[in-house]
Structure formats: structure tokens, C-alpha cells
Amino acid sequence: MTSALTEQAFGQHVQAMYGMLDDIGEASLEDVGESDHVRVISASANVPLDAPYQQALFEYSEIYEHTSRGRWELTDYLYEFHQRPGNGRRAYHDHAPHRHHAHCLDPRHPERDHHYRGVPVSVFEAHSEFLQWYARGEDVNCFGLFPLFP
């Protein structure tokens, strides 16, 4: 997991996020708030897929707060993977009110609630899992996840 980052470590983290998305597609990364108390990193890439899907979307956003020790502490995140067309989705979130949780939407069962229990993950761990869904080209499924609202 990412702990509070020094300015240098933060820069390396951002470059690593950019690089891992640039490996697979035309990526876009925005770093907003370097001089503020709150800083947001938003990165995404749309990448082509073979049939039955046409595209996959990787979207990663993180919110940091500047600590009294001059470091950047991760407070919220959103790591998303989508298959398109269709609504296959895997995601890991950390935000109020549930803090760490997962989202999953199996396109064969869109009626099911998409909230699942989750554990803290880093953007690199989430990306590693999403790459497997992306490269296998199969429908996302929610096997192994436990509902957040049983």
C-alpha cells in the first residue's frame, strides 16, 4: 500500500501510473493541486479489444492531502476497469462512507447489487488484476467476492 509520500516519491508514483497506462494505450494523466493542500491524480486509458468487446477503459483517480510533515497522504481512491460495449466492470474504491470496497458488474447479471467487500489495494495491484481481465477478453465475473450488503 502507498503510505505518505515525499515529493520525490510522489513524482515517481505518478510517473509509474502514467507509464503503466501508456504501455497499453493512449493515456491521459492529470496532476492537479501540487501547490494546494489537496492534490488529485486522474489517469485513464481507452484501449482496443477484440470481439465480443471493442474497448476497455482503465480509470484511476487518487486524492491526497498534504501532511504537517510535508508528505502526500492518500485519502481516497477509485480504480476502475470497464469492458465496452456492455457494462462489465471491476473496481476498487476507498471513500466515505464504506471506505475500502469493491464494485463488480457481471454483464450476465446486471440486476445484482454491484457493491462487494474489499481490502486496501494499491493502484498497481488493481492494475495487475485488471490487465488479466483485459488480456483474457472474457466477461468480467464476480466470483470470489462477498456482497457488501448481503
Added chain:
Amino acid sequence: MKLTKAFYSPSELGELIDLSSDTILNYIKANKIFAIKLSERTYRIPQRAAARFLGETVPTSRNTKRAHGGQAAAAKLRRRMGAEERATVTR
């Protein structure tokens, strides 16, 4: 060379440039080609990585930075995350 597939196996990429799949695997293991490992000897090379290896031009990614606006960007992101939670609770 027009790359039409989303992914290439090492043998498929090798065929395009007359190299063996073992040679492509060696390039992957040496981090000269980006590939996604599915199992011990099964790799998928995304179209973009294949194009780069073949020396083709790929669309440039964007990496931008703004010194200010962090608070507003965070509020917008939190609104989005909160909206999804509210939609679920009121279903």
C-alpha cells in the same frame, strides 16, 4: 505494417517480422517488449506494445500538471463517488 488485432501472441508477433516465438519471449523477459503474462508461457502483447516494438508511431499520451485546483478536483471526485453510493442505497 497495419496491426489489426488488439493482442498478439509471441508467435504471432514473431511471424510478422520473421523471428521465432522464443526470441520474442526473450525480448519480453528482458523488458524490451511489454506483455501481459497469463501463465508461465502464455503472454499477450497489446497492439500498442507490438507497434512500438515494430518501430511504428503510436498516439502520444498526455501528462499534464496544474499547480492549483486540487480542492475543487477532489470535491468533484467525491461527489461522483457519493452519487454512486446514494443511487445504490435508494434503489
